[in-house]
Amino acid sequence: MSMQRILFTFVLGLVVLGAGLVGRAGAKEKAADAEKKRPNIIYIMSDDHAAHALSCYGSKINKTPNLDRLANEGMRFDRCFCTNSLCGPCRAVVLTGKYNHLNGFIDNRASSRFDASQPHVAKMLQKAGYQTAVVGKWHLRCEPTGFDYWNVLPGQGQYYDPVMIEMGKKSKRKGYVTDLITDSALDFIKNRRDPSKPFFLMYHHKAPHRRWEPGPKHLTMYDDQDIPEPPTFNDDYKGRGTAAHSTEMTIEKHLTPNDLKVKPPKDLKGQALKKWKYQRYIKDYLRCVASVDDNVGRLLDYLDKSGLADNTVVFYTSDQGFFLGDHSWFDKRFMYEESLRMPLMVRWPGHVKPGSVSKDMVLNLDLAETFLDLAGVDVPKDMQGRSYKPILEGHAPDDWRKSMYYRYYEFPAVHMVHKQYGVRTDRYKLIYFNELEEWELFDLEKDPHELNSVYDDPAYADVVKELKAELARLKKLYKDDDSVTGPVWKKGDPIRRGNKKKRTVKNAKK
């Protein structure tokens, strides 16, 4: 081989090697680019925040300027419903994308535990290369699984100086819970994040859950004003069955001095006492909401400042709705609108049209599927909801759901709301109180406050027939064969109050 030829081969070799290196580096960059394009997902969930206590939903009693940003800069969903209006069960549905009779967490009784060994969305996103984290309220009576970082409250948690469990280690924190949970969310984003990966953060507030303890900044907010009462404040439950008449969640009788923080003035009786209690209750509730609003504002500001906002999808919702004096109640559990409805706003710059509103019916059941879809991960076939990413992008599928299935199990228990299941369509709602064997039907167009069941009205006979068929179809679709019921209560069984032991139904079985 001549010297020239050797030199030529050497140079050619260098060129090929160099091209190979450049090519490899290019592929790596491409992969990094693709990784950058997978959006971060921040799922913000408060606890018991009813849509009618958000100004973007037309609240008549408060303002939520920071939360409203998500509606103004993203999409507001006007028909978002929960499948079981209770804290723990809702969370189990969010994680698994399955109804409670399948994920096993049907109610909040002490014996209920979430089986965290089952597949759920955080595990799936983690496996797909997302860095995953959960901070704040967890409430599933087990340690979180599928999260690279977690820092959660034990059980319901405390408002002031709460204990938090960080990666298995318990410690008492100084401060107000809504601020502390936000500090933790920001700490994850700022300091614990792996910038080479997209992240999935579940940022769960305890507020505004009962016992509604306001933060130090909002203790005197609303002091100088009366909060308007809702139109159904003096509901007498005429036109509805046993369940509405027999709950233990009325403003008048069931708000305790512990809830109200002071004893009511002795001279107050009847309606005057009820009005006084409502003001105490609703002001503390709204003060707690104000703190959530401030803190979500802090998080959104950081996303803006850091440049993360552009490629981060932000969800805001609550684990279900709440009665804000509506029907004379606090709490939730019923399939009635105030309790069934969840607020939901989603911001995704460049994909969701700012200020858009969706009237499509979406559920907490759809969240896991939507997160997976956003991350480009295939949705497992046994998940029961559906991704609404197309709705976010302005292309609602023609075959989107036109009805939803609801089921509540926790009875007998605190607040004594009877077991029920039912179907809601755009216009109607059929509820079956299965242990009472009573039905209610509401025409939401004519009776938006659900004051008069028209179940026995012959004019609605066809509607009843259709809805019963739809209910049966949904039960079959979601594989609910009534084998999961919770403790059985039979008509005529005594329910006693006071002594907890006595209160248990005699023949209750698990």
Ligand code: CA
């Ligand atoms: Ca809740």
